[in-house]
Amino acid sequence: MPVEQKQDRVILTHPKGSSVEILLYGGTVISWKSGSKTDPQPVERIFVSSKAFLDGSKAVRGGIPVVFPCFGAPTHPDHSKLAQHGFARSEVWTFDHVVMDNEAGVSVRLVLEPTDKIREKFSKPFLLAYVVTLAEHQLSTDLHVTNTSTSSVFPPDSLEFQALFHTYFSVPSNDVLVYPLQGNKYYDKTEASEELRNQAKEETRSGVDVRKFTDSVYEDAPGKYELVWPNGSIEVRAHNLKDVVVWNPQKDAGSRLADMEDGGWERFICVEPGYVRGFVKVEPGHTWIGQQVLTVTSGGKSQL
Numbered sequence: 001m002p003v004e005q006k007q008d009r010v011i012l013t014h015p016k017g018s019s020v021e022i023l024l025y026g027g028t029v030i031s032w033k034s035g036s037k038t039d040p041q042p043v044e045r046i047f048v049s050s051k052a053f054l055d056g057s058k059a060v061r062g063g064i065p066v067v068f069p070c071f072g073a074p075t076h077p078d079h080s081k082l083a084q085h086g087f088a089r090s091e092v093w094t095f096d097h098v099v100m101d102n103e104a105g106v107s108v109r110l111v112l113e114p115t116d117k118i119r120e121k122f123s124k125p126f127l128l129a130y131v132v133t134l135a136e137h138q139l140s141t142d143l144h145v146t147n148t149s150t151s152s153v154f155p156p157d158s159l160e161f162q163a164l165f166h167t168y169f170s171v172p173s174n175d176v177l178v179y180p181l182q183g184n185k186y187y188d189k190t191e192a193s194e195e196l197r198n199q200a201k202e203e204t205r206s207g208v209d210v211r212k213f214t215d216s217v218y219e220d221a222p223g224k225y226e227l228v229w230p231n232g233s234i235e236v237r238a239h240n241l242k243d244v245v246v247w248n249p250q251k252d253a254g255s256r257l258a259d260m261e262d263g264g265w266e267r268f269i270c271v272e273p274g275y276v277r278g279f280v281k282v283e284p285g286h287t288w289i290g291q292q293v294l295t296v297t298s299g300g301k302s303q304l
């Protein structure tokens, strides 16, 4: 059964052995097992903290939470009642249909529409569709954001938002490097003051490491990244997601997260393609699509 529907999740299995598990809560991918061309044995590529809540009581600490419609604390007036990273990661999505099921890939579509609970905090009409596609060594996640407003007021009732895939990659964080960000402008959210956090820095490293607490928002980044660790590599391609966040809390910030397992920060890096500096604006009746494509380019099991 390439697509298995359970009460709280959907599991996709590719004929060549890879698999992905998506929790309906948050539409959160909580497992992606894949091999590579050089080492076909499927291994887990996604980190989920052993202390994460998977019962819908809190956004999952790990996996691929979907950040929408605000990144971090809200800064847009339309988002003012929302919590950090918005509501999409903590609402129950609906399984819609199987998009594709063959040798090329297995793909499903989930949807999220406004509920009374969402409307209390976010009044804009929208439809979110989330298409997750599994191939032999590849996982794509596509977020489709439609402005469903039928109002003909002028100026138009536009939908303004930020969106990001908060991907936790299961890699040895003290040995992983992210390329190519050298020369890119970024904002350092670990800085102590608002003034310093809003001051652009320039990345000087050829490979970005996260050996110390890192929370960097790269603006207008290349859209294609390589995560490289001693015995493996993953390529991340982003479409319509102009920024990328690199995050690892290390011990200082990680040990303060109640749902982070002890030492968890040594076992992942978050590389998060998103549109988070500024806002995407979608007019009534229109749809915006943001996509990340993850490919295991080499290697086998991460040595953690």
Ligand SMILES: O=P(O)(O)OC[C@H]1O[C@@H](O)[C@H](O)[C@@H](O)[C@@H]1O
Binding pocket: 072, 084, 085, 166, 189, 215, 216, 245, 247, 272
């Ligand atoms: O604890 P949360 O809400 O899942 O957020 C985790 C991190 O997510 C990152 O994307 C942010 O840049 C960090 O500032 C934040 O700490």
